Amino acid sequence: MTILAQSALVALSSLAAGFLGSLTGLGGGVVIVxxxxxxxxxxxxxxxxxxxxxxxxxxxxxxxxxxKEGYTNVRIGMLLEIATTAGALxxxxxxxxxxxxxxxxxFGLVLLHSGYVSRRPHPDQDTSAAAPDxxxxxxxxxxxxxxxxxxxxxxxxxxxxxxxxxxxxxVLSGLLGIGSGAVKVLAMDQAMRLPFKVSTTTSNFMxxxxxxxxxxxxxSRGYVDPGLAMPVMLGVLAGSFLGARVLVAASSRWLxxxxxxxxxxxxxxxxxxxxxxxx
Amino acid sequence: xxxxxxxxxxxxxxxMVSLVLRVGVNLxxxxxxxxxxxxxxxxxxxxxxxGVFRGEPSDLRTIGGIAHDAWAVSGRGLIQxxxxxxxxTPVARVALSLVVFAVQRDRTxxxxxxxxxxxxxxxxxxxxx
Numbered sequence: 092m093t094i095l096a097q098s099a100l101v102a103l104s105s106l107a108a109g110f111l112g113s114l115t116g117l118g119g120g121v122v123i124v125x126x127x128x129x130x131x132x133x134x135x136x137x138x139x140x141x142x143x144x145x146x147x148x149x150x151x152x153x154x155x156x157x158x159k160e161g162y163t164n165v166r167i168g169m170l171l172e173i174a175t176t177a178g179a180l181x182x183x184x185x186x187x188x189x190x191x192x193x194x195x196x197x198f199g200l201v202l203l204h205s206g207y208v209s210r211r212p213h214p215d216q217d218t219s220a221a222a223p224d225x226x227x228x229x230x231x232x233x234x235x236x237x238x239x240x241x242x243x244x245x246x247x248x249x250x251x252x253x254x255x256x257x258x259x260x261x262v263l264s265g266l267l268g269i270g271s272g273a274v275k276v277l278a279m280d281q282a283m284r285l286p287f288k289v290s291t292t293t294s295n296f297m298x299x300x301x302x303x304x305x306x307x308x309x310x311s312r313g314y315v316d317p318g319l320a321m322p323v324m325l326g327v328l329a330g331s332f333l334g335a336r337v338l339v340a341a342s343s344r345w346l347x348x349x350x351x352x353x354x355x356x357x358x359x360x361x362x363x364x365x366x367x368x369x370x
Numbered sequence: 371x372x373x374x375x376x377x378x379x380x381x382x383x384x385x386m387v388s389l390v391l392r393v394g395v396n397l398x399x400x401x402x403x404x405x406x407x408x409x410x411x412x413x414x415x416x417x418x419x420x421g422v423f424r425g426e427p428s429d430l431r432t433i434g435g436i437a438h439d440a441w442a443v444s445g446r447g448l449i450q451x452x453x454x455x456x457x458x459t460p461v462a463r464v465a466l467s468l469v470v471f472a473v474q475r476d477r478t479x480x481x482x483x484x485x486x487x488x489x490x491x492x493x494x495x496x497x498x499x
Contacts, residue, residue: 095414098406127420134423144453148395151459155391165467169482172464176489183493230478299460300486306457307493310450313426317449318418321406324453328399 102322109330120146120269125357139268140315143306145327150299162292171257176304178261183308195365202358205273206351253283265305270298394459405448
């Protein structure tokens with residue numbers, strides 16, 4: 092196969108990944124690495140480099156639209172970014188010494204977890220009546236967001252737990268080249284009890300910054316191959332753009348099931364091949 | 371905090387952030403597409419070897435090397451320049467937030483944002499452990 096033919100195939104597959112990722116809200120990043128390594132036989136380090144680039148593209152593209160809606164909490168995002176960017180630098184540096192097979196196994200496990208998280212409903216607790224957390228109050232993290240007919244206040248809970256989980260999300264992002272959206276949701280929805288819309292948009296804001304920290308390391312280590320990153324980035328970007336335009340609530344439930352199944356199969360392949368030393 | 375001033379900066383920030391993100395992503399995609407066309411025109415008939423990890427040559431790893439290659443209209447250099455613009459987009463967003471926190475005289479968050487910005491710059495310039 093020539094470079095031209097492979098680029099066309101990679102671009103088309105990335106378009107499908109970006110499209111499905113955008114429709115299901117899981118992001119295209121999680122399937123890019125398994126797709127490149129399992130279907131195209133790409134070295135996992137090149138695959139992670141290309142995936143990181145596509146994560147920045149989709150997150151920044153989506154954030155441009157989110158920003159004006161008034162849900163993003165920039166203070167929370169910035170504070171937690173200390174944890175995610177520091178974690179990302181550690182994870183990206185780890186990626187240079189950890190054997191490729193071990194990275195593949197960790198990738199498969201994280202993939203399974205994100206597939207599981209995506210199948211659960213999101214409880215949206217009202218924390219407006221709860222007593223403010225002293226630490227969160229001192230850092231002025233509590234805020235409000237627009238709801239039909241006014242604004243709703245919310246209080247941030249358990250900041251240290253959220254901060255620690257964000258460090259883990261950063262390490263995984265740097266090690267695996269993904270947005271770690273599932274771990275971020277765990278930290279912000281479960282630990283810090285942020286309203287769903289606030290956590291989604293704030294996490295999206297953070298994903299771009301975290302991936303940029305990892306991408307810098309991959310770029311300067313020579314893990315980003317332009318010939319491979321080009322079709323991946325353009326394909327995922329075009330796919331998520333299309334996905335955002337045709338978003339239909341009725342069919343997205345069906346798609347989530349299909350996408351979750353795809354994820355389970357890919358995760359099993361990654362773990363199996365990783366343990367068999369085929370990376 | 372002055373309420374009127376913070377409302378003003380909040381609104382300005384939101385439209386500026388939105389603009390920076392849109393311009394950054396579109397510009398990056400355009401440069402990557404242009405570089406991709408040059409690359410495929412020149413090397414499209416060759417056989418890819420992404421299955422073997424060799425690491426990129428040093429001129430595609432550093433900001434100076436990438437700028438040099440892009441200026442020489444190398445396809446791979448241009449793609450890498452587009453990717454640099456893409457990576458710089460979230461960094462520019464953090465820098466914008468720094469300006470707003472400074473205008474609001476919010477010292478705590480000026481420091482927080484400076485730490486994040488420093489970590490990003492360390493990463494981009496290759497100064498990591």
